[in-house]
Amino acid sequence: MHSFLKRRAFMMGLPAAAAAASLGRHISPVMAMPGDGHRFVSLYFNGAWDVLLSLDPRDPASSPAGIDLGTDDLIAGYQEPDEWTFGGASHLIGPAMVDLQRHADVMTIFRGVNMNTVAHPTGRAYVNTWIPPAGVVPKGDSLGTRMAAGSNYEDFLLPNVSIGLPSFNHAFAPEVTGIGMGRSTDATNLVEPIATPFSSDTAALLQQAREQSQSCIGAGYSDHPTPKVNIARERVQELLGMQLGAAFDFTSDEDIQGRYLINNPQNGAEAGVVAATIWRLLDLGLTTSITAQLQAGLDTHDSRWATNQGPRQRTGFRSIAALLDDLRTTDPSLQNTTVIAHSEFARTPNINGRGGRDHWFANSILVFGGGLRPGVFGATVPDTLGLTAVNLQTGLPDDAGEVIRPEHIGATLAHARGLDYGDFRVDPLTHWIA
Amino acid sequence: MNTQPLIIVSLGFLLTACYEGITPGAETDGLDAPPSSAGDEAGASSDGPGEGTDADDGGDSGAPNPDGEGPAELPQGRTIRRLTADQYVRSLEKVTGQPWPDYELYAAAMGKADFAEITEHDQTLSVTFEKFANDAAIATCRDAVDTDATEGRDTILRFAGIETAPDGALLPSSEADVRANIQYLFLRFLADEVELDSPLIDPWAELVLAPIVPSEDLSADAIGRERWAAVCVGLATHVDFLTY
Numbered sequence: 001m002h003s004f005l006k007r008r009a010f011m012m013g014l015p016a017a018a019a020a021a022s023l024g025r026h027i028s029p030v031m032a033m034p035g036d037g038h039r040f041v042s043l044y045f046n047g048a049w050d051v052l053l054s055l056d057p058r059d060p061a062s063s064p065a066g067i068d069l070g071t072d073d074l075i076a077g078y079q080e081p082d083e084w085t086f087g088g089a090s091h092l093i094g095p096a097m098v099d100l101q102r103h104a105d106v107m108t109i110f111r112g113v114n115m116n117t118v119a120h121p122t123g124r125a126y127v128n129t130w131i132p133p134a135g136v137v138p139k140g141d142s143l144g145t146r147m148a149a150g151s152n153y154e155d156f157l158l159p160n161v162s163i164g165l166p167s168f169n170h171a172f173a174p175e176v177t178g179i180g181m182g183r184s185t186d187a188t189n190l191v192e193p194i195a196t197p198f199s200s201d202t203a204a205l206l207q208q209a210r211e212q213s214q215s216c217i218g219a220g221y222s223d224h225p226t227p228k229v230n231i232a233r234e235r236v237q238e239l240l241g242m243q244l245g246a247a248f249d250f251t252s253d254e255d256i257q258g259r260y261l262i263n264n265p266q267n268g269a270e271a272g273v274v275a276a277t278i279w280r281l282l283d284l285g286l287t288t289s290i291t292a293q294l295q296a297g298l299d300t301h302d303s304r305w306a307t308n309q310g311p312r313q314r315t316g317f318r319s320i321a322a323l324l325d326d327l328r329t330t331d332p333s334l335q336n337t338t339v340i341a342h343s344e345f346a347r348t349p350n351i352n353g354r355g356g357r358d359h360w361f362a363n364s365i366l367v368f369g370g371g372l373r374p375g376v377f378g379a380t381v382p383d384t385l386g387l388t389a390v391n392l393q394t395g396l397p398d399d400a401g402e403v404i405r406p407e408h409i410g411a412t413l414a415h416a417r418g419l420d421y422g423d424f425r426v427d428p429l430t431h432w433i434a
Numbered sequence: 435m436n437t438q439p440l441i442i443v444s445l446g447f448l449l450t451a452c453y454e455g456i457t458p459g460a461e462t463d464g465l466d467a468p469p470s471s472a473g474d475e476a477g478a479s480s481d482g483p484g485e486g487t488d489a490d491d492g493g494d495s496g497a498p499n500p501d502g503e504g505p506a507e508l509p510q511g512r513t514i515r516r517l518t519a520d521q522y523v524r525s526l527e528k529v530t531g532q533p534w535p536d537y538e539l540y541a542a543a544m545g546k547a548d549f550a551e552i553t554e555h556d557q558t559l560s561v562t563f564e565k566f567a568n569d570a571a572i573a574t575c576r577d578a579v580d581t582d583a584t585e586g587r588d589t590i591l592r593f594a595g596i597e598t599a600p601d602g603a604l605l606p607s608s609e610a611d612v613r614a615n616i617q618y619l620f621l622r623f624l625a626d627e628v629e630l631d632s633p634l635i636d637p638w639a640e641l642v643l644a645p646i647v648p649s650e651d652l653s654a655d656a657i658g659r660e661r662w663a664a665v666c667v668g669l670a671t672h673v674d675f676l677t678y
Contacts, residue, residue, distance in 0.1 A: 121553070136553075158561060166554065179561045182542025189540065190565055195572040198660055198667075199652055205641045206664040212637035215673045216626060217514065225514050225559055229673045232564035239565075 037155060038336045038417060039282055039327065040147035042291040044127065044165060045316055045343040047298030048120070050309045050357055052349070054317070055364035056111050056380055057081035057094035066384035067349040070306065078310035087375020096313035099321040105374055106324075106334045108432070110365040112378040114387050114403045115345040118359035120299070123344025128291075129168060130410025131424060138168055140423050143410055145169045147338070148176040148289035150419040157235050158286045163274060164293035171423075174228050178291065183268030184277035185248075192245035207237075239286075247280055260322045271295045275319035279326045294319060298343065303355035305347075316341075324368060334369025338413060341366040349385040362387045365409055371416035373434045378404045393431040514677045516563070518555040519544035526570055526670055529623050530578040531589040534570045559676070568671055575666035579659045590666050592618050594642075596658040612642050616665065623669035638665050 051057075053074075058064050059081060060071045071079045081092045086104035093101075100107065116132070117123050125133035131140040141149075148160035149172035160167065160178045163186075167178020181187060198206065210233070215226050250256050250265035250273065257265060260272035260279075267273055271294050281287045295316030300309045320341060324334075331337045342365050347357035362380050377395035381388050391398035392408075408429055411421035415428035517525060522544070523537045542548060544566045545556025556563070575590070582591040594607035594615040607615075613630050616638045620626045628634050642661045648654040669675060 166556070174558075177558055177560060180543065180545060180556055181562060182540075182548075186540070186543045186562070189543070190562060193569060193572075194536065194540075194566075195569045196576065197572070198664055199657070201647075202657070202660045202664050205644055205661070206668055209637040209641045209665075209668055213668065213672065214634060216624075217674065217677070221514055223513055225516070225673050225677050228559040229564065229676070232559055232561045235561045236565045236568065239561075 037151045037288045038147070038338070039331075040144060040151075040289040041278060041282075041323070041327075041337070041339045042144050043294040043316070043320060043339065043341045044124075044292065045298055045313065045341065046124075046293050046296040047300075047343070048123070048345050048347055048359055049298050049313055049343040050300070050305065050347040051111075051362075051364045052094065052347075052385070053078060053310045054094035054096040054313050055109055055366060056346075056385070057092050058382070059092060062382070064349075064383045066381075066386075068351045070351050073303075073306040073351075073355065074310060075307055078314075087373060089375060091376050096310050097317050099314065099318040100324075103321060103324045103328075103368060106328075106368050107374055108367040108370075108372040109376045110367070110378050110404060110409055111376060112380040112387055112390065112404055113363045113365055113409070114405050115361045115363045116405070118345055118361055120344055124165075126406050127342045127344055128165065130406045130413075132405075132407065138166075140168070141170055141172060142166075142168045142178060142291060143340075143413070144289045144291035145172055145176055145178060146414060146419060146423075147417065149173065150414075150417055151288040153288060156286060156288050157238055158281065160289045160291075161281060161287045162291045163277070164269075165291055167291065175231060176289075184274045184292065185266060185268030187277050187281065188245055188248040191239050191242065191248060193240060197240075244284065244286075247284060248277060250276055259325065260319060269293075269296065271316045271319040272322070275323040279323055283326070294341070300347070301352065301354060301356040301358055305351070305356040309347075309357075320368075331369075335371070337368075338370030338417070339368040340370070340409075340413065346385075360385065365406070367409075367413070370413050371434055372412070373432050377429065377432050392427075392429055395429075395432065516557040516559050516677050518557060519546040519563070520555075522567060522676065523570060525675070526574055529670065530574040530666065531587070532574040532577040532581070534574050536573070537570065540566045540569075564671075567676070568667070571667040571670040572663070575663040575670060576659075578666060579663045583655075583659060590619070590662055591615065594662075596655060596662070607642075609639065609643060612639050616642075619665065619669055623666075624672060624674045626674065638668065641665055641668070 049055075052067070052069065058067055058069060060069050060079070078095045081094050082098065082101075083090050084093045084101060084104050085091075086107060091109070115123050115126060117126065119136070121136035122133055125136055125138035128142050129138050129140045130143050131138075133139055142162070144160055144162060145167060151159070153159035153173075153176050158179050160176045161181065162178035163181045163184050167180060169177040181190065197203065215224075217224060217226070250262060253265075256262070256276050256279075260276040262270065262272040262276065264270060265273060268277075274292050274294050278290050278292060281290060295312055297312050298309060320339065324339065327337050327339070328334065343363065346360045346363045348360045350357075352358055362385055375395075378390045379388055379395075379397050380386060387403050388397050389399055389401040389403050390396060391401040405426065407424040407426045411424035411426050412428040412430075412432060414421040414424070415430065416433045421428055519541050523534055527533050543562045545558070545560070545563055547553055547555045578590045579596075581587055582589055583596050592615055594611040610630075613635050616635045617628055617630055617632075619638075620628050620634065626634075641664060644661075646654050646657045646661075648657060652660075
């Protein structure tokens, strides 16, 4: 039987927390960190990001032979990378990431990651599980599911949340199956009734009848659905009992609107709303693992690349910066927090005939915390943005090394958490674990 | 009214009433019972996984076995699946006679694929599905009971009603009427033919027949409607309704 005893003890303070949240105040750190749960956040940039504007830029003065930087086409503010010092070295970072500079001390960038695909569905499946997919079909479990399974998930009502993305669970307990929300604003509807609820007497009688009623599904089925329904029903009842609706309604929360630079609090697809929802879910102790689509509209094959790609990436990164501000209030060095940001692949180094960039397999991945060393691991060919082998210990180019693949990152994050990494079928980058 | 038997029979096929799983001698949806598998101790013990017995292989006909040596672990048979979001809402409308106008707002949260980002319908018995399925059931069941009570229809209240005395007091249905109505609802919702004295009816009859204490906020009539709506919700969110 599923036990919620530990969580119940913690949850006793939640109505007060919700009230505090509705008033725009920070919730006490004691409430924010139940048990010893590690927090995992996976953020997806939909459409394939142009790493030349962010994670893997080039200096226009270097005039790379095989790369058309398109500097003159870009709008002001997105033409020049900047030099940041983190991880004990200087690195060029693209203009779209400017808002993340204050978090560079906990930032790890993996460059030259071979996605081995330029098809959106395949890339999306790959960065969901970090295991090579079979065509467009994901293999294995979502990384968020894996991370939730490795946590004290019994302490959380919604151990593994997935916003706008599918979640997979083949190998772990049903309790850590991703709880799907189409959009971040569904969180409000999840924690409060949308139909007129029954009176307390009738609700109690209904609950009693449900508990006494029997299913006619035979015991011969090993996957009898009744336990799963009971778990889900118990969680829903607890969620509704907490009256958390106000905590996820940002329309009157000027504090969170300001910090997350939210334009329309009712737009569940807006990066700021997604990030703020993630923070609330974590801060209220409802979940330990969240996977979400943070930003979309990056598939810029035409001239909108020049106008949209940079600002849209920046909006996403700015939301991550705000989320990190909040996460670091309780975990300054992110020792118990992993934030990973990714896209399905990157965009071509050359600009096509329509003024945009097409799909490119040499990707970069961004991680904050997670027990990793800050810095840049891996590289692409300076003149072409092509893939290159790197030494898996130093992360520096090395012809005798290996090209990094997404499963290296999955294995490394799992190993850094002390989880089994066998499913990834590669060794973790142990020298990059702090 | 004339279409009710047809609807009920159709639902019987859709919802496939009681199913017993794969047990020796049990019905297996027209399929032959699977041979002993690794999960079946008797069959697994002699040969171990990966090597079939003669019985496993279906006898030596001389023809090559398309499965080679025989699968190491045969599935137990069909697995239980949850209705998709679309199937659930359509089924709910069929049994209650009421649409759920909010469905499109919450379809994604209930697991409906958008075929842009999410290409498979989620059929897990998740917290989000449970939440929104319950909301849908409450909304449609309340509407159904209200419609029955005010317009004289008999979708939910066929053998028992909600009648009040001139002073507003609820005139209780007899226990026999209540049980008959729940028996009818079992057939309507779960395609399950139960006897009037079946213990399966007991919890729901107790829900309806519990003493009614009106308050300033809730009249006896309103409580009576709530009780039947609650039975409707209970059956529309019953695991036998949600799965096939």
